[in-house]
Amino acid sequence: MSEEEEEMFEEEEDAEMPQMEPDQPEEGEEQRPEGEETEEQEGEEQEKIPENPLTVEMLPECLSLLSKTGEGLAHAYIRLDVHERELTNINILKSYIHLRFVDLSKNSLKDISPLSALTRLLVLKADFNLLTSAKLDEMPFLQMASFSNNKITSTEGCNHPMLEHLNLNNNEITNVTGLNPIKLSRLHTLELRGNKLETSAGIYLPNLKNLFLAANTLKQLEGLERLPRLTTLHLRENQLEKLDGFSADIINLQYINLRANNISAVSEVEKLACLPKLRALTLLENAIAEEDEYRIDVLIVLPKLERLDKDEFTEDEKNESKELAVTRAEEKKLAQLSTDRNGCNSTHYKSICRNYIVLVYRETTLE
Template sequence: MSDEELEDFEPDQDDLEKEDDEKETEEWEDYRKEGEEYSEEWMPTPLTEDMMKEGLSLLCKTGSGLAHAYVKLEVKERDLTDIFLLRSYIHLRYVDVSENHLTDLSPLNYLTHLLWLKADGNNLRSAHLNELPYLQIATFAYNQITDTEGISHPRLGILDLKGNRIRRVTGLDPQKLISLHTLELRGNQLDSTLGIHLPRLKNLFLAQNMLKKVEGLEHLSNLSTLHLRDNQIETLSGFSKEMTSLQYLNLRGNMVTQLGELAKLRDLPKLRALVLLDNPCTDENDYRQEALVQIAHLERLDKDFYEEEERADADEIRQRLKETQEQKAEAEHDSELELPSV
């Protein structure tokens, strides 16, 4: 992967909506089942020089430019239990050790030029590493990680922790993770959205957890995409007008019952696309119209864009409601004036 490809390694909107595919849900379930079947004991299989020779590629200049070294390594699906040998390969920039049986990534602490790390499908219980000054992409999906401690890479832009066993987000220091724009936490055991104090975050994936409400995200002013599909959310409290960049919100498969909850989203100034499929409130006959009445700037609900006719009808309803409220307020005011003085 070239430096240019690395910079472009950010999903477009089609990728951001890929969680809607049943195939991905099945993939996550398969990984979960495999994880439950993992044995704590594996035949020791250390990384060898022969494996390194097979897996190394991408010859690049190093240091002053007078020397060369291979900077990319792919050793996935080798049943590895030990990557101690990597301590000596300090020029590596791209490392793929996914689909092995690793429980320890500490040899990577010596790879201070590392830009990209893929360690999915291992037996890791932690994503902790020493601060790697150039690391931009790190994926630890489908491991057995239980917390988010020990992640402090200043140039890290994408962090993937989906399919693990994380219950709470802790230790993500905004003073250290100053470049993080995409955080993937799908398929964990989160029961709270607290602990995500990352002001530069743009994309946040929290689907397939155990969330009942949204809290602590008010100050994510750069957040543009928020996925909360397949949780247990009943109320839409917790969204704030300070979330000035939020454009896409996926709440599919939650437990929102009352259409009135949608009013809590009207202060999101840039919200354009909302997904509410498979919530109880979508059974209401006027569900689609009510959403637009409550959120006038909404452009797309679920997978369908609003037509001009629908927008005109919503404007009319909104105007009638405004007039009714004004008449009620005026009547109450007149009533107060007519009360006899004591």
């Protein structure tokens, strides 16, 4: 991965995860429990949303891109853009089977099942709605689907054979289930930022290249060995203390973002040494990054690393790490020899003691 691509991914995460200040109660206003306030607000929100279905009258200004259909004897519009129209119902779309590009973003939709009739659909954007599920019938040509900023609780129902990019950022998913590795053989990018995942288990996608799991509550990594083609892994803003779960089977992983986790020891970073192609790593906002010899220590355990926290290692750093690595190896060897020598002396002493006891016993018996 190039430095430009790495910075692009960093900028995307910064843009998608703004830091929000908590609302403060006004003077004299009683502050209610967080959960209670949320439920009340949701109830009020649902009551305020009036029915606003997509109608035939709206469609002319929303349809575009005329294209041939069938055997080329007829034409139909294949692009629909109805974003930000406060829509609550899209049942009318069942009849528009030739649509290939659909943008439903920023509405109040709770159900997109009518889209299952659009078997020619290529691109779907349904961000910023009120969806609790992304489930659709199998769409034979769907290549990109985005459902970010909804209330989706499950990854079920996303098995579309041509799907390459799936975005489920900022939802309420607690675990990954139902992703079929056979049907999703073309999926190369999976985005699950800003959910409620505690583990990476359930992501068995052999051809996946980019995995975004930032801003979850990850405490452990599982199943990564099932992602042999993974090149980019974003784990920013989670709760990882250990870096168990990495394997030499992940032969293509080049970049890992571990910013703002709970990594405090270089011994954890050393667990990444099994990754043959790892070249870039981000560890900012971890306890380990506060150590004086942080960059050198990381380079010693990961000598093939080229960039740490976006900065390339200098020649001076590389030379220093090599010298320090040799020094530490010699110290470790001397310490081991000392331990072995002490062990030998201890064994010899025990042998002498045993021989003395046998001798005393024999003399006592002869008397």
